[in-house]
Amino acid sequence: MLARVLRLALLIEMVLYMAIASYGLAASPSAAAGLALAGVLSLRAALITLTYGYAWVYHSPAPRLSVRQTVLMVLGEYTAMLLSFVMIFPFERWWMGTDRLQASIANAAGTPGRRLPVLLVHGYFCSRAAWWWLRRRLEAAGWTVATISLEPIHGSIEDYVAPLARRIDAVLAETGAERVLLAGHSMGGLVARAYLQGCGHARVAGLVTLGTPHQGSHLARIGPGRNARQMRPGNPWLQNLANPAAVLDTLAIYSPHDNFVMPQSHSQLPGAANEPIDDLGHLAMLYSPRVAQALLSAFDRMDTRSRQAPRV
Numbered sequence: 001m002l003a004r005v006l007r008l009a010l011l012i013e014m015v016l017y018m019a020i021a022s023y024g025l026a027a028s029p030s031a032a033a034g035l036a037l038a039g040v041l042s043l044r045a046a047l048i049t050l051t052y053g054y055a056w057v058y059h060s061p062a063p064r065l066s067v068r069q070t071v072l073m074v075l076g077e078y079t080a081m082l083l084s085f086v087m088i089f090p091f092e093r094w095w096m097g098t099d100r101l102q103a104s105i106a107n108a109a110g111t112p113g114r115r116l117p118v119l120l121v122h123g124y125f126c127s128r129a130a131w132w133w134l135r136r137r138l139e140a141a142g143w144t145v146a147t148i149s150l151e152p153i154h155g156s157i158e159d160y161v162a163p164l165a166r167r168i169d170a171v172l173a174e175t176g177a178e179r180v181l182l183a184g185h186s187m188g189g190l191v192a193r194a195y196l197q198g199c200g201h202a203r204v205a206g207l208v209t210l211g212t213p214h215q216g217s218h219l220a221r222i223g224p225g226r227n228a229r230q231m232r233p234g235n236p237w238l239q240n241l242a243n244p245a246a247v248l249d250t251l252a253i254y255s256p257h258d259n260f261v262m263p264q265s266h267s268q269l270p271g272a273a274n275e276p277i278d279d280l281g282h283l284a285m286l287y288s289p290r291v292a293q294a295l296l297s298a299f300d301r302m303d304t305r306s307r308q309a310p311r312v
Helices: 002-024 029-057 067-095 128-140 157-175 187-199 218-222 226-230 236-240 283-287 289-308
Strands: 118-121 145-148 180-185 204-210 249-254 273-276
Touching (some): 002 067, 029 067, 067 283, 118 128, 118 157, 118 187, 128 289, 145 157, 157 187, 157 226, 180 187, 204 289, 249 289
Parallel strands (some): 118 180, 180 204, 204 249
16 A cells, blocks of 8 residues: 555655646656756755754754764655655565565574564655565575565554454464564554564564664654554553563664654663664664664574573
8 A cells, every 4th residue: 555655646646746846847758857866865854854953853862973974864764755655655566576484494504494583664755665675684694584564554553463463373373483582663562562562472582673763753743543543652552562572582773863852762672682883874773784784683692582481
């Protein structure tokens, strides 16, 4: 559904820009097309500028960045937005295909073995296509990776729990595993926590969140949908969400310079391990080699612990 919405929105946007250029500026067709493309790029640049403006107003203490680091961070986030919402998300089928699930794979040393499958849960106004780059990195490291698209786009977060539960069951049935490892980006981390609260952790061995607004984000105040309202700081739904860290191996990876979760300290999960990664934007986390390495290390550790620890 999201792919269709984004394709239609892009088409309408391009037609509008070309109409303005053709009839308002008397531009030639080729010039109108160029101006339309410039309009698409400029609007995304304005959106990124808006998020960083919000992030500055509501920022929490963070390591100071040099001018070069700041420029590279903003450009990286802008690139991530273009990749995500202009190229990959609208054309999900071209980029993603079906999940490649299998019952047994080699371990990191190349010898036969069994690893727990990984299930990736996307964030607000995204789809499974959000994981295009990280899925490739995980699979290259020998992991079996599953994804899910949560709909409706602006539904309540608790309404995503049942689809996630069904996807977990399907992944376990197809791979023959007893448990999965979960990773959630942004709102996806809250969906995973809501699942753990409602369904328990019997089928989940570990959870990693990436830039999840565990304590809410002020940017959610301007987001549409019930799920955005639930992510506002102080929202009763968010306050009632249980903390799974006491019974589940949990790691919260976050950026002290996040431009969507603000204040950025709200990405930390009390009672869990928290790992900061500096000078990184919210969407750029999905394309970051540093995040990929942190995710791989966490999954290796969680998988090893799950096989060594006795089942409770």
